[in-house]
Amino acid sequence: MKQKSSIVWIVVVVVLAVVLLATWGLAAKTSTDNFCVTCHAYEKVSWDHGQHPDIGCIACHSKGIIKDKTAGMRKVYLTLTDQVDPHRDNLPSYLEKTHENCVACHMTEEIVEMLPHFKARHDEYLKATPTCMGCHDAGHTLKLKDLRKEGSRLRI
Ligand code: HEC
Numbered sequence: 001m002k003q004k005s006s007i008v009w010i011v012v013v014v015v016l017a018v019v020l021l022a023t024w025g026l027a028a029k030t031s032t033d034n035f036c037v038t039c040h041a042y043e044k045v046s047w048d049h050g051q052h053p054d055i056g057c058i059a060c061h062s063k064g065i066i067k068d069k070t071a072g073m074r075k076v077y078l079t080l081t082d083q084v085d086p087h088r089d090n091l092p093s094y095l096e097k098t099h100e101n102c103v104a105c106h107m108t109e110e111i112v113e114m115l116p117h118f119k120a121r122h123d124e125y126l127k128a129t130p131t132c133m134g135c136h137d138a139g140h141t142l143k144l145k146d147l148r149k150e151g152s153r154l155r156i
């Protein structure tokens, strides 16, 4: 009897380990630029021509892993059920979250210490416009954004 229950425990632990590893693997796979590009080919091109072609999508667009993955599942659902076509439809944008990620890289304690004037000037700039994107065309070049055709999707 005792032996049986320890076998059950071993099985439970092995199954849990496999599930955890699979979840971890899937989370890593769905965080790569290549995965994002399957649905956001246009953004890939405008990113290639932007100021940050060597910074990954997630570095600017993360809202934290839990939110990313739950929002991601919703997005896969919207795409598969054809409610949104990410290649053609206009997508919503969340400037505040992107802004927080800009600040996390560009206004670190180190930078503030090294470049106090940069920080002081930017404190003034940010009084005039609430986000970095008010002045910097960072991430994606807007020249390409302007070329994008709106409403070209054929709905059947
Ligand atoms: C299965 C297709 C699909 C994949 C893969 C995908 N997205 Fe999206 N994405 C969408 C859809 C659909 C929307 C629009 C969601 C809506 O209308 O609410 C969207 C919206 C967005 C937006 C704008 C709205 C927001 O949430 O900020 C950003 C930024 C974005 N995706 C970034 C990414 C990144 C980064 C990745 C890779 C980690 C990624 N996407 C992977 C389908 C996808």
Ligand code: HEC
Pocket (backbone or CB within 6 Å): 033, 036, 037, 040, 043, 044, 047, 052, 055, 056, 057, 058, 059, 060, 061, 091, 092, 093, 094, 095, 098, 133, 138, 139, 140
């Ligand atoms: C240096 C930061 C940065 C990087 C790196 C970046 N983006 Fe963006 N992205 C932005 C900014 C800024 C916007 C416009 C404001 C917003 O919606 O948050 C934006 C907007 C978007 C949107 C909203 C729809 C649109 O066209 O405005 C999507 C989708 C998106 N990016 C996907 C991606 C994908 C996919 C990658 C990687 C191939 C990527 N981004 C890399 C900064 C970045």
Ligand code: HEC
Pocket (backbone or CB within 6 Å): 051, 052, 055, 059, 060, 098, 099, 101, 102, 103, 105, 106, 132, 133, 136, 138, 139
């Ligand atoms: C993962 C870190 C990271 C994130 C997130 C990030 N950047 Fe950058 N950014 C960099 C690096 C690294 C460079 C190149 C540094 C250099 O060459 O001086 C750069 C370059 C720039 C430049 C050009 C600087 C120059 O010397 O020409 C601007 C402007 C800029 N970023 C603004 C932004 C804005 C706005 C956002 C948010 C949409 C953002 N960055 C998000 C790391 C980041």
Ligand code: HEC
Pocket (backbone or CB within 6 Å): 102, 103, 106, 107, 118, 121, 122, 125, 126, 128, 129, 131, 132, 133, 134, 135, 136
């Ligand atoms: C009101 C406009 C404005 C806003 C908002 C703004 N910037 Fe700037 N930014 C500038 C100007 C002008 C310069 C060049 C002069 C300077 O360094 O002050 C600059 C320079 C920079 C540089 C250095 C680029 C270089 O060529 O050396 C980086 C990086 C940068 N900004 C990032 C950011 C980030 C990140 C944010 C958001 C937290 C932001 N900026 C918000 C106007 C702005």
